[in-house]
Amino acid sequence: MTERLEDRWSDDTNFRKYFNPYREIFREASADLVSRTFADHVRTEDTILEIGSGLGELVMIAPKYAAQIQQTEQSPKIVESHQRLNPDSNVKVANVYDLPFEDLSFDVAIGYAVFDTLGNLDDALKEVGRVLSPNGKFIHFLDLVASCNTIFVKYAEQGIVPFPAFTPGNDASGAFRLVQRETARSFLNSLLPQKQDLFARYIENPESCYQLLYQDKHMHILRNMAKEVERLVPDAKVLKLNDIFTRDLEESLRRNGYNIIDSGTRDGVAIVQRNGRHRERSDINLFHNDNGFDRSRNDPQLAQELGSNQVKVVSTLYTTIAQKS
Numbered sequence: 001m002t003e004r005l006e007d008r009w010s011d012d013t014n015f016r017k018y019f020n021p022y023r024e025i026f027r028e029a030s031a032d033l034v035s036r037t038f039a040d041h042v043r044t045e046d047t048i049l050e051i052g053s054g055l056g057e058l059v060m061i062a063p064k065y066a067a068q069i070q071q072t073e074q075s076p077k078i079v080e081s082h083q084r085l086n087p088d089s090n091v092k093v094a095n096v097y098d099l100p101f102e103d104l105s106f107d108v109a110i111g112y113a114v115f116d117t118l119g120n121l122d123d124a125l126k127e128v129g130r131v132l133s134p135n136g137k138f139i140h141f142l143d144l145v146a147s148c149n150t151i152f153v154k155y156a157e158q159g160i161v162p163f164p165a166f167t168p169g170n171d172a173s174g175a176f177r178l179v180q181r182e183t184a185r186s187f188l189n190s191l192l193p194q195k196q197d198l199f200a201r202y203i204e205n206p207e208s209c210y211q212l213l214y215q216d217k218h219m220h221i222l223r224n225m226a227k228e229v230e231r232l233v234p235d236a237k238v239l240k241l242n243d244i245f246t247r248d249l250e251e252s253l254r255r256n257g258y259n260i261i262d263s264g265t266r267d268g269v270a271i272v273q274r275n276g277r278h279r280e281r282s283d284i285n286l287f288h289n290d291n292g293f294d295r296s297r298n299d300p301q302l303a304q305e306l307g308s309n310q311v312k313v314v315s316t317l318y319t320t321i322a323q324k325s
């Protein structure tokens, strides 16, 4: 099961197509939060292990710590791209479930938008715990919406179909309505015939249908499906992806011998020159990444405080800090 999840990260497409264009707007603000967190929790002599470094986002926003960080990443292709872009980077191919390091060899372990993509948090945190020194720290930042793939895999095993649910802020992909597979099959006959085929396919293979439909031109189909399912099973539980992930991470940390020091959403803030990244959106002076949701807007009051070519950037990251007990 976990292999299947890792296969989603066989190359750097997601980073180039989706992550970078979004992140570059908010990077200085994310860097502000990460630097303050490191200042509070990481000592200059600490050795740091990064899990799932991708193309090196963490080191890019915290360059001061680059020499201390041993980056690791499971995908050889992503490591290759990372090394091509950053020839000096200290990155190694390694899977979190089987780390090629001695027991107790790091003071701090870090993940940046990584643990939400893992299929087995318990096994990952056990293995991280093995290589962490006594009282070593675990720090995780989530700057994007938690991965939905892990949720599909997790609920498929429990016989549950996660249907799209659009939260009051109208956030696409933010939440799912959880319906027992048998209940979902039983309401098929009550649907209009032209809807039955789509629903039947979704019920049998929710993950691939969702991925297929999750694009602007098909979003209305997901919205209609969400409305229909809400009408049919109004009492089914609706859970937000980020809430599912953070709850699972906290529970797994406790189960695997870590004490949670801090866990919650934290803001990083920066005032930056409006440049290429912000210029296309000239009506906006407050750029806000809210854990993967873009809440950017124009704030008339802020306009008084900013210089003529400045914008304010805020990045809200789900930040979890724990200590091996």
Ligand SMILES: C[S@@+](CC[C@H](N)C(=O)[O-])C[C@H]1O[C@@H](n2cnc3c(N)ncnc32)[C@H](O)[C@@H]1O
Pocket (backbone or CB within 6 Å): 005, 006, 009, 019, 051, 052, 053, 054, 055, 056, 057, 058, 072, 073, 074, 075, 078, 094, 095, 096, 097, 111, 112, 113, 114, 117, 118
């Ligand atoms: C959402 S990306 C984040 C990458 C990077 N930290 C960033 O913020 O750009 C998740 C990364 O975790 C890696 N990953 C997934 N499963 C892993 C595993 N079992 N062991 C190590 N890395 C893994 C993926 O290959 C991918 O690069």
